[in-house]
Amino acid sequence: MAVRWSSEFYTAMEHKDLQANAMAVDNTGTYVLLAGRRYIAIKNLDDTDLENVRKFPRQSKYDVSAAEWNPISHQSELCVISSNQRLEVLTWRLGELTQMHSLRAHTRVITDLNWHQSNPNLLASCSVDTFIHIWDMRDPRRPASSLSAIAEASQVRWNRISSNLLATAHDGDVKLWDQRKGSAPVQYIAAHLSKIYGLDWSQQSETQLATSSQDNTIKFFDTNNPRKAEFVLTTNAPVWRARYTPFGNGLVTVVVPQLRRGENSLFLWNTTSRATPVHTFVGHRDVVLEFEWRKQRPGENDFQLVTWSKDQTLLVWRIEPFLQKLCGHDPDNHGKAERMHNEITDVSSEKKVASKIQPLQQEFSLLNVQIPNLEVLKMDAIRRSCTVLANTNNFSVILNVTFPNSYPNGVPPIFQIGEGSSVDETIAGKLIQTLTTTAQQRVSKNRTCLEPCLRQFVVTLEQLVDPSDGSRHHQPVYLESDVLGSFNDACIPFPRTSGAKFCSVSVLVCFTRQSPARRASVKIDSTTPRALSALGNAFNSRRANEYMTVYSYYLQKQRSRIKQNNRVLQKTVITVYDAADLFSVNKQLAEKYILDGDTSKICRHNALMAESIGRWDLVQAWSLARLIVNPQQVEQEDMLEHPFGNQLIQSLINFYATHSDLQMAAMLCCVFGKGEDENVRRKSFLKYLSSGQLASGKKWLKSGGSPYHTIPPADVVADGWVFPLLRTTRSNSLDNLRMEELPQLIPQRTSTSTLYEYYKLAYAEILHRWGLLYNRAEVLKYLSAPGEIHKGVEFLTDCQKCKQPARGSSCLNCKQLSLECVVCHISVRGSANCCLVCGHGGHTKHMQQWFEENNVCPTGCGCKCLLETIGMFNF
Structure with a gap:
């Protein structure tokens, strides 16, 4: 906790560990409540020991959106907080905070709550679910009444004077309700064109209501004539809250936290002279989340404002008589006639001082x-x-x-x-x-x-x-x-003229426009448009309706500069970084790792390679894997029962996969997923991967399949569910690869073997991007999935013996070579070419030699093969 003192605020307490986003001051002005996801804290504002804060662990996954103490004196120990869809009613007694009720009726997030100003048992809450519930603490099992507003409700406030009226905000509209007149609103006010963030009833008039909105205005309405606002106070930023002061004609405003980073001040206004704020409270280092007035103590002239900021700092501001007078309140006037002349003189002098400090105060606030x-x-x-x-x-x-x-x-x-x-x-x-x-x-x-x-x-x-x-x-x-x-604007990059992207493995590509140097002779461009739609108006105002691209916009500006200053065109800078050190996968290891041979030998070799580049964690993993398969320590028939067998290998694979080391996870899957040897049948250490599921250099899932077929399949079929391993487009296949999210993305009924197939195929894609095609082919040999079924145009040859379609060089029906060269009359075993019209063909070399001198088919069928084939593709 850090303590800071200032001439404007007399108490400052910093509580970084609370991470609170809601604050409330009790009715007596003694205690302040700070609530967040982790803690609810109570601080005695009268305690001189600033370190003395009572914290109560909360342990919730939802933040606290609102908090408020009961405003009635004999129930001042009650407070309520809202978290997601629930209201928690708490009581603070004898230094302990206990929960009395948990109110649940809303189906969406609660946006606001408010205690009744005269009845300590009534509480109003509103939510995104469009309902406003009124709760009675004497029967908290269900709402005493519910108001349906159709639109989402963002604010709810009881009238401070009329006990039956309450107001709610819905986007830019306000609805007034009378709890005696059913569930329909009694008045409707079209207040703003933008969202309303705050409502506040006047403390002096039951018909005066203030609304603060995203449109940078605070509007004041008389509910007896709600068609038009009585007056409007305009600011330079969206207004989060606007609340009346407990004295004079004052109003305190604060900007919207989500929309206005950098403006951390509160503004004090006089509603009778609304040109500029009469004072700005400067002290917070981040946006203000909540502020409330502390109850004035007997015999004191000062008021106190308590504020809580996102910088996790609590400030208590003293509102001295000077500031109160600026808001039309005279704290020293006790109605004595003999002091009237002096008071008028004092007010006049204070106004003169205020007229002098207002321009400077405004500059400070901006x-x-x-x-x-x-x-x-x-x-x-x-x-x-x-x-x-x-x-x-x-x-x-x-x-x-x-x-x-x-x-x-x-x-x-x-x-x-x-x-x-x-x-x-x-x-x-x-x-x-x-x-x-x-x-x-x-x-x-x-x-x-x-x-x-x-x-x-x-x-x-x-x-x-x-x-x-x-x-x-x-x-x-x-x-x-x-x-x-315009210094700030000049440093803001225009959309689509700068960016960064990981392209391929370990390569980071960044691009940006060249920025001018900070010299007197270089004029910074202060007209940088903020959106594509602003291009025409920003530079080519005479043709504002014409469409202009980013390229043409900057080309025009550069040409304009060349005409004026004889400068050359600025070129876009593209920088390529080697980001290999940021990733766990290593190209040098990929080149040195082996997969052929005895498992113990593979582990020993790979451990030495990891040691050569200083990856001691991998050395330990490979050594541990070698210890498992060492025949000198473990008998062959007891491997499956060895304590360092199945579970350890599974744990190693899962550990490296979840830590984004796809290389090590895939290598372990390949090494310990090896199939059968010609003479020795080795038991698999991974029980869930049977020899029928795993591919090796000697045995394949599909009879007749080639061990050198290295085209990766698009999907792996497992347990009747098709799991898309990689995108069909190679350039995007690894862009969204996040190993930590795989367990959530994969259905529960998907077998673990499918997940391990994913590691192999993804690692093979990395090897392809590195250009290590041989190493990639070695990894792909251990895939258990069948080859991808051909999709698209396929040309078949009719067997010249049995006239059945044949996909390969030999006919599966009669076992004879299906194609005979029409030039040499010898069966074709290698590269062949055929006419798409007449179907005749033969060896590629022979067909090329024939058509260099002739333009008709060698069989004498009269087909002009080259011309006819070309004509088939002229759509």
């Missing part, structure tokens, strides 16, 4: 803090200062930035190198000069300059060389001001 090699340590809009830390090229530099009151109207900020920086005075002076020049270029046009200056700060440091290397310092390089504004 700052992209994800700049490489840069860490923002502190941003304080009230004190008008910012502190950052840059680490690059062995330099560590702290930069303090102070903003004058007139900034950015022609007045640049003041830069200072902070104490503890690892640069000398010369470098520090150059950095300050560079930053001042960059800032002056911006503020001379009344533009803000913080982010361009910070990026220039990092770029300048990158151009410097550490003096410990004995090299001279390079001069800082100035980037144009208009370049800096």
Whole structure:
């Protein structure tokens, strides 16, 4: 746990081990609940010992989507969390968290829940299954009532004042329900065109409702006149939650976590003046997942906001009277007439201060803090200062930035190198000069300059060389001001112009467009389109409706640059990497491994080969396999009963297969799946692989089959189920090979022999890609499947003796050679050619010699064989 302190938040606790994604603060403001897949944790916010957190193991495969404490004082120990389709009602008493109820009625994932604001027994929940259930804790076996909304429900909220009303969100629509009036909604509001992420009822008016949406707006509705929003608050990002403050006219918003990485701040607004936020809460390093208000203690003027972020940090923010006044709330006004004049004066002065800090506060809120090699340590809009830390090229530099009151109207900020920086005075002076020049270029046009200056700060440091290397310092390089504004966009690659793919075994191919160097003379392209549909509008606006390809788009841009700057076309860079060290299979081993000979000799040889390349794990495996078959230690008839027999070989094969070492798994399958020898019948160590299933160099499944037939079959038939081993297209056959997923992909009734056939065939494919065709043929000899049935056009010869169709050189019916050469009248045993029209033919050499001088068939049938055959393929 790490503890951090700041001028804005007075408590910060980091809990990386919790991995929680839901948070809730209890009604008393004492306890905070953090819930995740692994733990439910309870933290006492009043405890000065920040390390004191009670954790209760949860051990669930589902995350917690929502959590909430009961808002009623006499039931404040009750809390509820939702996980997948279930609600868990928990109670916190005497330092122990126990489960009271498990509520199950939803059939899809629960999206939101909410306790009733005045009845401690009522709880509402909504789900993707389109239902809104209302639960009564006095009878938790089933929902007290159910509301059917037809569309998926994403939010549910009870009205804070009217006890019978609740609102639900469905995509961009809102439905209002009255629990006294059946299961039909009483009002329907077409609020947004995009999805609604948050609902919140006003704490002061029972008819005012706020909705936050993906369309970057928060809308405020009066339910008495819901056709049109009373007013709209527009932001620059999709809004995840928008909730009223417990004081004044304030509203706190946060962006959508899934859609806005890099924006980790919360914004405080005054709903009566909605131009810009009145304050930004900056401190989290990742997106905010949840925030809630802590109950105000008696005698205190400050309010406290508790936030939980994806960075697993809990922050408690103090909302001082100054910020409350910006939201229209006066904490010091007790209705005394004698203080009225002073209070008005104070509010006026605070508004003047607020008018000064708002532009700077807005700049802070829009700052992209994800700049490489840069860490923002502190941003304080009230004190008008910012502190950052840059680490690059062995330099560590702290930069303090102070903003004058007139900034950015022609007045640049003041830069200072902070104490503890690892640069000398010369470098520090150059950095300050560079930053001042960059800032002056911006503020001379009344533009803000913080982010361009910070990026220039990092770029300048990158151009410097550490003096410990004995090299001279390079001069800082100035980037144009208009370049800096689009620096992020220029680094985003356009779709389909960059990528990486594993092609063939151990080869990684990467391609990308050449990026311009970061120099002042090179202007970075700031108009990179984000989608293919934007090509026409991005460059060829006058012909926006015409279709433009990626190639033509960049070709036009390059030609335009050549005309302006006389530059040559940039070429696409394709880089091929040897990624052999990333894989378990090894080409050198494949060349040295053997499969012929005595099993003990094979194991010994392969162990030596593995030792030669330093694969000691394989040496141990081959030595263990040799120990099993060594006749000096194990009698031949006892091999099947040996403790190091069947189970160990199976374990070795499964171990290497699941660890993606397909080479070793296939070799073991081949070695210990050898068939019968001519004289000695060897018992198989793998009981489930009978000699009838296994192929060897001497015995084949199909009588008459050739031991040199090495064409791999497309499927292996086992137990009546056809298992597709590899794709028919060789280039894609190994792209989706994941050994760890095979047990789940293969049906349970598939025999283990089928799986081992897969290892052999896949390893043979790897050998083919390596060009080791002989080694591939050796492995394929151990396949047990029959040859693939021919699919496609097949030419048959009618036997000249019995006139029956014959597929081979000899007729299976009369056992005679089926084809006789029409030139030499000798039976054809080798290469032959026949006419597709008349059927006459013979030896290829004789037919070639004949048709070099003649154009009709040698038999005198009158067929012009060459012309007729060509004519058959003219479709």
